Amino acid sequence: MSRPKELDPYHNPRAFYGAELRRLRERAELSQEQLGERAFCSGSYVGQFEAASRRPQLELSQMFDQLLGSGEHLQRLCRLARKTNVADYFADAAELERLAGTICEYAPVLVPGLLQTEEYARAITRTANPFAPQEHVEDLVRARMDRQRILDGSDPPVLWAILHEAVLRAPMGGPEVIRRQLLRLAELARRERMVIQVLPFSAMAEAFIASMLSVMTFADSPAVVYTEGAGSGQLIENPALVEHSARAYDLARAAALSPAATLELLASMAKDYENP
Template sequence: MANGSRQAAWEFFGTELKRRREEAGLTQVDLGHRVFVSGGYIGQFEQAIRRPQLDVAQRIDDLLQTGGFFERLWRKLIKEERFAEYFAHAAELERLATEICEYAPAVLPGLPQTAEYARAIYLASNPLAADEYIEEMVRLRMDRALLLKDATRPVYWAVLHETVLRVPVGGPAAMALQLDHIAAVVRDRKALVQVLPFSVGAHPQMGKMMTLMEFEDAPPTVYTEGVLSGNLLDDPAVVKRTRRITICSGPPRCRRRRPRP
């Protein structure tokens, strides 16, 4: 679905949500409390700022007795088909974030990847896939990577375990291009990249890929990913605890927001 069509779907969802909420005599806070999100989240859904998760759409249907209207709308119009379902919502939030901090224990995060690196990762994960499928996945990955080139890009900070830089993904030539790209991104001040060396030993995030996202007018979220699964955490207490025990609580200069035009 094109960006314009997707935005129109969000706006339609929000308009219908507001209309049906008001018909039920509920405020945003009332509705949010009853479907286990904040009133601010409901406001962001209604303004098409943020896309609701499927389970929230289902709870709204149950509460407003809409006969599954919002679930069907989510599935047909709003669901992001370009990404795996477990990552789709995180991908949307990525575009809204003002700050992104990622910790990678073994594989480079998607945003700073080159096409050669991404292709090697997809081939390793899908050894029998057709070339057309692999190239489509690489194209989508490169579309995501454009976020770091955007004038309104988020403050981006990546903490890479030394393993990420030592494994020659795609072979020596592809890995050399990837390392050159990381250096260029840092040199152009589009990102801060730090390396956690082997010598540090045990640390709180061993083996756990993590992305912390912060927003202008919404609570921060944490996204973690496993094998064909992802977990998006937005409970304020959980996010606060996660930040406190992880390396992404980091240097103060990385916590300042980049001014937006």
């Protein structure tokens, strides 16, 4: 169970939601564990909402309103608190990234957002939003760069990324942009708590994952999986499906190049893009 902490309820909509949830729970004389049992979730889950460390969920907010006799109060606050500067389908996964102890990503087409250079992020954002104002593109790029702050904190997650060879062969943004991106990947691969591998074309028969995949584990919550396609994403919490995805990721990890061989490939390809 998350320990209560003093929050300024007017700091942002999420903090206000958390303060109101705590006020209503305490008025009903329920502990976080007791409310969680009635809402079919853990007490620590309730505590994360009250501490404003996790975005509120509309379905749970509806249940909280019913249990606490608060009409549609928490539902309305939830809609306000869920506003975000990332794509709505990715917003919950983005929140979980900040809480994860380990993040295992598989990328079949593009460099994962946590590993992108700003130039690379701008190139793919512009490609995905060809008619958007430049200001909107820059907002999306800034949001992606902000996500990367978790890698530079005092307690970063363990990050394991498997990139399909096709990711490195597509000169997104032009030769110089992809060259800088390759050098960035090589730099990140040398960090502690970070492993990067390339899955070569020749290994596709040994390990096949059809879409982007991220397996996230936590110290006090079950693992989750996030998958993403063009303009859509899905957060998977079903234990059997999470286990299936984790086993598929393990097969890809075993079939991929070693971290040392991956570093050699990244350096070689960067040089190729330097002298196309």
